[in-house]
Amino acid sequence: MLVLVLFFSCRKPPEPTDDGPVEAEVRLPDLPDSLFGYSALSFPDSWLNDSALQLFGSSGANIEISDAGATLGRVLFYDPLLSADGTVSCSSCHLQAHGFGDNTAHSIGLTGEPSLRNAMPLANMRYQRRLFWDARTVGLENQVLEPIEHPDEMGMQLSDLPDQLAALPYYGGLFHEAFGDSVITADRVATALGQFIRCIRVHTSRYDEGLNTEFANFTDTELEGRALFFNGVTRCNQCHSGLNFFSTQAFINGLEVDYAAAGDAGIGALTGYADDDGRFRTVSLRNVGMTAPYMHDGRFETLRDVVDFYSDSIAWHPYLDERLTVTGVDGDGQEPYQLALSPSEREALVDFLLTLNDMVIQDAWWLSDPF
Ligand code: HEC
Ligand code: HEC
CATH class of the missing domain: 1.10.760.10 (Cytochrome c-like domain)
Structure with missing residues (x-):
């Protein structure tokens, strides 16, 4: 927490610009005083011991989830400032109330162009190695940057992403807690998003x-x-x-x-x-x-x-x-x-x-x- 406070107090809010996304008042994420125990979440033994699931459970089994990493992932997932014009977040198309899918057939992103396909629900990613409806991308950590870059979804140049996030008052501290220093890279964004999404575990119906x-x-x-x-x-x-x-x-x-x-x-x-x-x-x-x-x-x-x-x-x-x-x-x-x-x-x-x-x-x- 100390780290966070320091960062909030010593970082200047972003400079207002005429066309930039940070023109509007920057909203801060409202996070609990002590980190939620994401790392303690687990699948039930019946899942972990299921021989069929074990076959393809390996894609997520060795990925470490830390409380601070998943917390950062949560903020990133909901933050529209990851998009080129500051209006679209992952959660624009992946809605919690709809199983992290979209309740419209074709999602609307940055350009207003409807997506070709229905946004997929996100659940139990540990067991899903090949992603998208056509299984074209292997591995969640490889997948999560694609919508950020996609011209119709979030339209962001990955090379601009670190600076855009560093300009916000809350990310330095969150990256520091998650990774030990406040350096922001696209890879770290992918890691944190991956950790958060892996915490969407659906087994209590x-x-x-x-x-x-x-x-x-x-x-x-x-x-x-x-x-x-x-x-x-x-x-x-x-x-x-x-x-x-x-x-x-x-x-x-x-x-x-x-x-x-x-x-x-x-x-x-x-x-x-x-x-x-x-x-x-x-x-x-x-x-x-x-x-x-x-x-x-x-x-x-x-x-x-x-x-x-x-x-x-x-x-x-x-x-x-x-x-x-x-x-x-x-x-x-x-x-x-x-x-x-x-x-x-x-x-x-x-x-x-x-x-x-x-x-x-x-x-x-x-x-x-x-x-
Ligand atoms: C041959 C394998 C197969 C069988 C048998 C099958 N499904 Fe499916 N199901 C699929 C595939 C593949 C899709 C996705 C197809 C697509 O979107 O083009 C799908 C999609 C669905 C969906 C939509 C899920 C979503 O999130 O959009 C539902 C609901 C569903 N199936 C229910 C059923 C039910 C109920 C039965 C039995 C009556 C059934 N399926 C039998 C393969 C199958
Ligand atoms: C404009 C809407 C939109 C936005 C914004 C968006 N997605 Fe998606 N997402 C989709 C659509 C549509 C698909 C299915 C695309 C396909 O299969 O070709 C998808 C698929 C996925 C999948 C694959 C799930 C599976 O089971 O294979 C993941 C994971 C995912 N999105 C995560 C994210 C993350 C993380 C973000 C933010 C960085 C994000 N999405 C932003 C619309 C969106």
């Missing part, structure tokens, strides 16, 4: 409570929905699988006959291969009740729309994933699966998906806007 109580806490329709999700007929859990309800693999789930023609081929746009046309990451369904709209382009507004899609409208595609074809993984057909769920089954499936919401994360002050 009603579903998790159910795992410990044999689902005594579930209503009848939630129980029916759970059975439908896992019964092997809907095949939902064959892709959205395990404790994190996801797959590290990307699949074609039949939203379009020809994704490239529809405007976004996903991984196909990177590889040019026909069998990647429309291949997108199988995102986690954790928090899914708060992350509407759905799919890479936010085309579905409600979970009921999603369930209706899987039930009736999977499109024929030459490389539709076998799990969504009539013959399933054992066949070589491409005819889309027709689940034809009854109205009450659809409602039950939606009710089950809602049990995956983690209200602890939604309400956590230590993940919230400090400004």
Whole structure:
């Protein structure tokens, strides 16, 4: 704390300029007197010992999270002064109330140009090595600087970032606490953002409570929905699988006959291969009740729309994933699966998906806007 006080008192507020972002009165982050214990957060043993999760849990396992590092990351995440015109922060598109995703299909950044894809919810990054809908970037620490530089998102030159942050009265002290000296670099920004985002751990939903109580806490329709999700007929859990309800693999789930023609081929746009046309990451369904709209382009507004899609409208595609074809993984057909769920089954499936919401994360002050 002493360090912080010193910095606040000996640093001058930024010079006002005609066009600069710091023209407005600089707001200071409101931080607690003693650091929140981010480093003490952990996944439950059931996650850490889960053999499937262990396979890809290594990407975050050795990354050290310090209380001061994650605190700095929190400030950076919510600070619009990381953008070229001082108006856009990570939290402009990744909203805590929406599972750190966006509640509009296409986010608006610096230029007002809508993003191509729906902003992704942020949760349980320890288990996610390949990032973005098309898995194009490997490693969270490599990813977090991309939106800062992206011309339509935050539009900032990374080479200007250290000076822009050093001009603010609060960063010198925060970097000092996190890294031992007040030098500001883009790498340190990435490290701190990575630490903060890794603290968004989603494992305290009603579903998790159910795992410990044999689902005594579930209503009848939630129980029916759970059975439908896992019964092997809907095949939902064959892709959205395990404790994190996801797959590290990307699949074609039949939203379009020809994704490239529809405007976004996903991984196909990177590889040019026909069998990647429309291949997108199988995102986690954790928090899914708060992350509407759905799919890479936010085309579905409600979970009921999603369930209706899987039930009736999977499109024929030459490389539709076998799990969504009539013959399933054992066949070589491409005819889309027709689940034809009854109205009450659809409602039950939606009710089950809602049990995956983690209200602890939604309400956590230590993940919230400090400004
Ligand atoms: C203008 C809106 C916008 C802003 C600002 C923004 N993001 Fe994003 N974010 C997106 C979109 C859209 C995607 C998905 C892009 C894609 O897949 O091509 C995304 C994806 C991500 C992902 C990938 C998640 C995953 O599961 O793969 C991470 C992590 C992320 N953003 C972190 C950040 C951080 C950190 C910041 C601030 C430095 C930030 N974002 C700022 C819109 C935004
Ligand atoms: C073949 C694998 C596969 C199966 C089976 C599958 N999904 Fe998906 N799911 C995906 C992929 C891939 C995406 C992302 C597709 C995209 O955005 O283009 C997705 C997206 C979703 C989303 C949107 C998530 C978000 O944040 O936007 C929901 C909800 C969902 N699936 C629920 C279900 C349900 C319920 C079932 C069973 C009826 C199911 N899925 C079956 C692969 C699958």
